[in-house]
Amino acid sequence: MRTLVSTAGIIAGTLGITGLGSKISGIIIASSGGVPLLALLLTMVVAIILGMGLPTTATYLILATVVAPALSQLGVDLLTAHMFVFFYGCVSTITPPVALASYVATGISNASISKVSWTAFFYGITCYILPFMFFYGPGLLLRGSVSEILLAVSTAVIGVIAIAVSIVGFFKVELNGLTRALVFLGGLALMLQGVSTDLIGAVLLTLLFFTSSKMNKLKEIAQ
Structure with a gap:
């Protein structure tokens, strides 16, 4: 742990000394060639690296001025x-290999740091997706009309729950790989602001919900 934190400190110090x-x-x-999506991806990687091992305030100050x-x-x-x-500066605390928050959980649970950090990463996958939705859906940052904001926030909440269900792989019954993938896509569609994507996500999740409910009832009858 000391080595990883020291490495994070060296990175921050190097940026200041070298002028990088x-x-x-x-x-x-x-590097992005002016393409916003590629620039966002590169920014995500840089923000996570620079945020590793730093407290929240210091992370934001560095990223706000540098990235x-x-x-x-x-x-x-x-x-x-x-x-x-x-956002990405904050989620660096659950991003391997540093993942300082995972070290705290490891100390409490006496579990493997590798397993805890990767589990935290997978369970927090929505945190890595949501910032991109800020760019494509300003309603999540309370930009736009009241109706647009309410629709964006409400569908995004459902989308986050759907993605969480997909990652965990369980909703009343255990979900197979195909169902988890479809639930994940439905959640993404709901998180992405837009009436058409919301309708696609809602229809997809509704069909999957009724299908899984019927399959669960058939299993109970068979038993």
């Missing part, structure tokens, strides 16, 4: 850019 911190925005813009300007220069809304990097 001031060049990261330019590197992201040049967020790259997204702003590509036309990403300022609030969206800052929330994007802040």
Whole structure:
């Protein structure tokens, strides 16, 4: 643990000494070729690496000054850019190999740090998806009309639950691989702001719900 935390400190110190911190925005813009989605992916990786081993406040201060300007220069809304990097800076605490929050859980449970950190990563997968939805769905950041905000937030909540069900693989009954994949896609569709995607996600999850309920009843009758 001390080695990993020390490594995170070395990374932060190196950025300041070498001046790389001031060049990261330019590197992201040049590497992405001006494509917002690619820039978001690169920003995600950088934010997670820089956030490892640092407290929340320090993480945000570094990311807001070093990484967020790259997204702003590509036309990403300022609030969206800052929330994007802040989210990934925070989830670095459950991202292997550092995953400091997992070390705390390991100390409590006396379990393997590798198993705990990877379990935290998979269970928190929605945290890695949600920031992208900020970019494609400003309603999640309370941008837009009241109806747009209410619809975006309500469907996103259901989508997060659906993705969690998919990751865990259980909802009243154990779900097979195909069902879990379809539930995951339905959850993504609900999280993505838009009436058409919401309808697709709602129809898909409704069909899967009734199908699984009927299969559960048939199993009970057979028993």
